[in-house]
Amino acid sequence: MPQFENLIHGRSSITIDQAHKLRELVADWQLLSDLSFADLILWVPIRKDMKMWPTGHVAVAHIRPTTAATVFTNDVIGDEVTWGAKARVDEALSSGEIVRDSEAELFGELMIKEEAVPVHFDGNVIAVITRHRNAELMRSPSRLELNYREIAHCLYRMVAEGSFPYKDAGSLFEPVPRVGDGLIRLDVNGVISFASPNARSAFSRMGWKNEIENHKLGEVAEAVAKNSPNPHEEGIRT
Known part of the structure; x- marks a missing residue:
């Protein structure tokens, strides 16, 4: 620059x-x-x-x-x-x-x-x-x-x-996060208080079929990871 x-x-x-x-x-x-x-x-x-x-x-x-x-x-x-x-x-x-x-x-x-x-x-x-x-x-x-x-x-x-x-x-963060890709807002306990439409779609594509708000992000991510056929690491719950 x-x-x-x-x-x-x-x-x-x-x-x-x-x-x-x-x-x-x-x-x-x-x-x-x-x-x-x-x-x-x-x-x-x-x-x-x-x-x-x-x-x-x-x-x-x-x-x-x-x-x-x-x-x-x-x-x-x-x-x-x-x-x-x-x-x-x-x-x-x-x-x-x-x-x-x-x-x-x-x-x-x-x-x-x-x-x-x-x-x-x-x-x-x-x-x-x-x-x-x-x-x-x-x-x-x-x-x-x-x-x-x-x-x-x-x-x-x-x-x-x-x-x-x-x-x-x-x-x-590489690349830099983009709001349009999907945004999730958490409360102090890690519970999802708001998820944008693109965020909902992203988790739906990963296998999450329920309402995503009012769930802990760590629990949602853990459930998605367990259902994924790809290798994943444990210990992602918050």
């Missing part, structure tokens, strides 16, 4: 470790974009030293959702804004807190809601993600859409806490 590297190191005081954190985030954030039905832009503060007050922000990365139409038809990477031009980005960077749903604003022909999420690393806010979504699409959300959004909110909180993405997650 030469453009990403040039923008980070050419316009900001981001360190090598901080840049690595941002690369890990960008490698995983298609999941965030798809779950929240939103375009995401990653902004880093423009300053020569971490002790200096930023003069503005530069957009170093942008991702479009595969679950909804994009908000931005043009490339925004490389765009710069002065301090004060994007109040929510300024506030998220300064406070270290998520700046939640704003009032929808007209952008072109769309009414767009914007949120700002601080990216924490080693006790510092090193960047801000802005989330841009079409307000018209979420007036009567389905159960699937509600679950997607709730999971997205949890992940954004983890970003703000510095716990997402997981360290070296790129080596753990």
Whole structure:
């Protein structure tokens, strides 16, 4: 990602470790974009030293959702804004807190809601993600859409806490998980509280014929593995 590297190191005081954190985030954030039905832009503060007050922000990365139409038809990477031009980005960077749903604003022909999420690393806010979504699409959300959004909110909180993405997650998940392939939501006990249609279909193809929700994922996986003619490992129950 030469453009990403040039923008980070050419316009900001981001360190090598901080840049690595941002690369890990960008490698995983298609999941965030798809779950929240939103375009995401990653902004880093423009300053020569971490002790200096930023003069503005530069957009170093942008991702479009595969679950909804994009908000931005043009490339925004490389765009710069002065301090004060994007109040929510300024506030998220300064406070270290998520700046939640704003009032929808007209952008072109769309009414767009914007949120700002601080990216924490080693006790510092090193960047801000802005989330841009079409307000018209979420007036009567389905159960699937509600679950997607709730999971997205949890992940954004983890970003703000510095716990997402997981360290070296790129080596753990290859290829990167895709929401459209199927999504399962678990409660604290490992019980499936929600399964998307594609997730249900995937388990059905593997031999699970019952309702999948309200069962422990480990028990479902164990039952499927036992019924499979292929070799499998024991000890997958949670």
